[in-house]
Ligand SMILES: Cc1cc2nc3c(=O)[nH]c(=O)nc-3n(C[C@H](O)[C@H](O)[C@H](O)COP(=O)(O)OP(=O)(O)OC[C@H]3O[C@@H](n4cnc5c(N)ncnc54)[C@H](O)[C@@H]3O)c2cc1C
């Protein structure tokens with residue numbers, strides 16, 4: 517049957533080339549890539565266009581952290597310190613955060629979708645069999661969509677609150693409340709020493725809360741090199757926070773304005789709020805996965821083109837595929853998946869799915885960068901020493917004290933920081949780099965380029981860092997490596 521199509525390619529019966537479920541940063545980019553390739557695209561969103569990142573994650577958290585880190589940096593600069601000795605203006609910081617969260621309104625992003633010709637369907641999206649999606653709007657109206665080529669699930673993740681006695685009734689904060697709160701709690705207990713835990717402990721301690729950070733393992737930031745967690749823990753303690761490692765929470769109870777956290781050893785900690793920063797779960801539980809033979813509630817496992825295993829039309833991109841829960845990496849996957857969807861729609865006979873090919877999200881395995889925006893910043897790209905060894909590489913790690921670099925001393929009085937470079941001894945290329953110290957976040961892309969480019973260490977020797985910048989740590993690491 518021939519159907520009428522309009523200029524963007526969708527049909528009167530809501531058939532599109534590509535249907536995207538979830539309009540976070542990743543879904544937006546899949547839709548954008550599809551449109552750029554000349555395909556028609558619809559996107560389904562149940563909350564705000566822009567997703568977690570724009571309203572309850574990256575943007576508000578970084579808007580809260582920036583004044584904290586800028587003040588800390590200024591306090592380390594002679595001649596300036598006395599100007600920034602006082603407390604932060606918490607209400608100004610919260611107002612700055614509100615701006616960066618667009619006051620939790622998505623008009624700007626809706627306008628952008630409109631400008632690129634992507635149709636937005638507001639409501640809860642569910643798969644309804646092969647290439648079919650239903651959208652249930654807030655008023656209960658159900659719209660059916662069909663996809664000619666692909667459905668991309670980009671529904672992201674939500675915070676997990678552990679199933680502890682009393683936790684659900686204690687009205688705990690998750691990352692949403694921690695990034696969106698409109699007041700500074702007097703006392704805050706943070707459970708979890710991962711990225712959300714350390715960033716939010718940094719923010720609220722600086723804004724005036726008395727923070728207690730509870731970590732069940734031996735240190736903070738367990739996915740990074742151990743020195744990252746050690747330096748961040750030292751700084752949090754110096755800022756006045758209490759950091760308790762090897763500590764597990766047994767139960768939580770709220771009585772009015774007070775929440776009591778009971779630890780495994782029996783200790784009780786009273787606070788005004790408790791934040792669970794204990795990881796994420798995929799938003800796939802009410803997604804109709806059973807209609808296509810997949811398990812509801814599971815992370816969606818995909819190949820390097822982000823196609824779901826066993827399907828030739830279903831893609832899962834961003835947090836929901838659990839490859840790297842980071843906005844930039846999800847957007848990278850969206851570019852790769854968008855290119856793969858377009859190539860398959862054009863019936864390109866062979867896709868470039870080999871390593872570093874146009875249709876392979878190779879960097880997810882080897883070259884993921886991350887910046888933890890604490891004071892000091894912790895930035896990494898590629899593999900840690902432990903991860904490289906576990907992956908079977910024959911490696912050597914070299915470390916350097918960042919305080920010994922001329923640019924660091926100029927950047928801050930009493931600079932403290934450390935760098936590590938992990939080198940593959942068989943190929944003589946860099947597998948991983950970690951920098952911890954003030955101002956290192958902007959440095960990490962140099963490492964990402966070296967790793968993704970597989971630049972031989974001998975050639976890096978000719979990449980001369982400008983004097984006197986913190987980047988000179990590259991020279992020091994290479995000198996140390998070459999002995
Ligand atoms: C506190 C915090 C800070 C962070 N900071 C950073 C950072 O600085 N840098 C960084 O790179 N990463 C950061 N992250 C991670 C980052 O937020 C995520 O990796 C990113 O948001 C993932 O994008 P996504 O599009 O896959 O999912 P999301 O941003 O979660 O978007 C998914 C969208 O899908 C919608 N949706 C879900 N189910 C349905 C459905 N059934 N129907 C319709 N719509 C649906 C949701 O409403 C949402 O809008 C942070 C995370 C947290 C929690």
Ligand SMILES: NC(=O)c1ccc[n+]([C@@H]2O[C@H](COP(=O)([O-])OP(=O)(O)OC[C@H]3O[C@@H](n4cnc5c(N)ncnc54)[C@H](O)[C@@H]3O)[C@@H](O)[C@H]2O)c1
Pocket residue numbers: 678707708709710711712713715730731732733738764765793794795796841842886887888889
């Ligand atoms: N700057 C950034 O790039 C940034 C900032 C925030 C979040 N994120 C991303 O968002 C994702 C979620 O962050 P997150 O910090 O929630 O998760 P995470 O996985 O990084 O850390 C969660 C921590 O909680 C601990 N934990 C789990 N259950 C616990 C329990 N019952 N009691 C005590 N501790 C428990 C875990 O051991 C882990 O260390 C991460 O993948 C992160 O990369 C990125």
